[in-house]
Amino acid sequence: MIRKCKDHGYFRGEECPDCGEEGRYVLDDDREERLGRFVSGALRHFPDDVGIEMDPQGWVDLDQLCEVMKRRYKWGTMERLVSLVESDKKGRYEIDDGYIRARYGHSVDVDLISDYPANELDYLYYGVSQEEADMLLDNGIYPIRQCYVHLSTLFDKAMEAASVHTDNPVIIEVDANAAQQDGVDIVTVNDDIVLARGIPPEYLTVVEDE
Structure with a gap:
């Protein structure tokens, strides 16, 4: 279940972890799972198969992904796509300046080495x-x-x-x-x-x- 708190944004569960408010309904468990599988497949494994263009660093136009998503799921909206990303505790995806990508888990070849900061842990x-x-x-x-x-x-x-x-x-x-x-x-x-x-x-x- 994804909901939105007016003060703290999107969250997963029955109440906002920051303030305990119930928030506004955005996505139920079943649709969250279906949308999650679609986004994972599109951004990690088969962008060409779903009809989206991916640059060498794994970025995809957010509007393009949303349009493809809507053709598969009539209930798919930009808000629901964004809520999936922003409420994800595992940080699987990121959105920046109208583009979206998976941070990890790719089977398609993408260049992430040149695009992320060097590790600082020993x-x-x-x-x-x-x-x-x-x-x-x-x-x-x-x-x-x-x-x-x-x-x-x-x-x-x-x-x-x-x-x-x-x-x-x-x-x-x-x-x-x-x-x-x-x-x-x-x-x-x-x-x-x-x-x-x-x-x-x-x-x-x-x-x-x-």
Whole structure:
């Protein structure tokens, strides 16, 4: 459920987390999920298939995306599209000067390295299964289905992400400071996620706990 507080903007849930007000209804759970799947597909995976143009940095004209959306969903409006972006706690998307893009999760090739600030944290984290850990420590971390490796800024976030796929996550610590000094590009896309084209094995170690 997405609602809008007159003082604090769009939020998800029954009441505004900042003031407790109920706010105005914008989007129910079912439509939020359907719209979310469409936006994710259009901005991350198949822009050509839905008929939108994407620039090399992943930006898409907001009006164009909205028009395509309206043809699929008669209830689709610009406000509902914007509310999906602005209420998203995971910071999946961003809107700037009439354009929209996904911050991460792309399977289509986009250049985000030149467009986001360099990571400033000394260490980053990556959660994997027990079976994967040894292979990554030997060979490094490189993307498989996506364009970028997605690293977590916090140990707990890496554990949370890995727990979706395995019951016994292994958390690999990335010496980001050393990697960047040696020329590995690592960029920050939001408070939780950092991207790289790949991390060679010499910067990786297993950590037992935070």
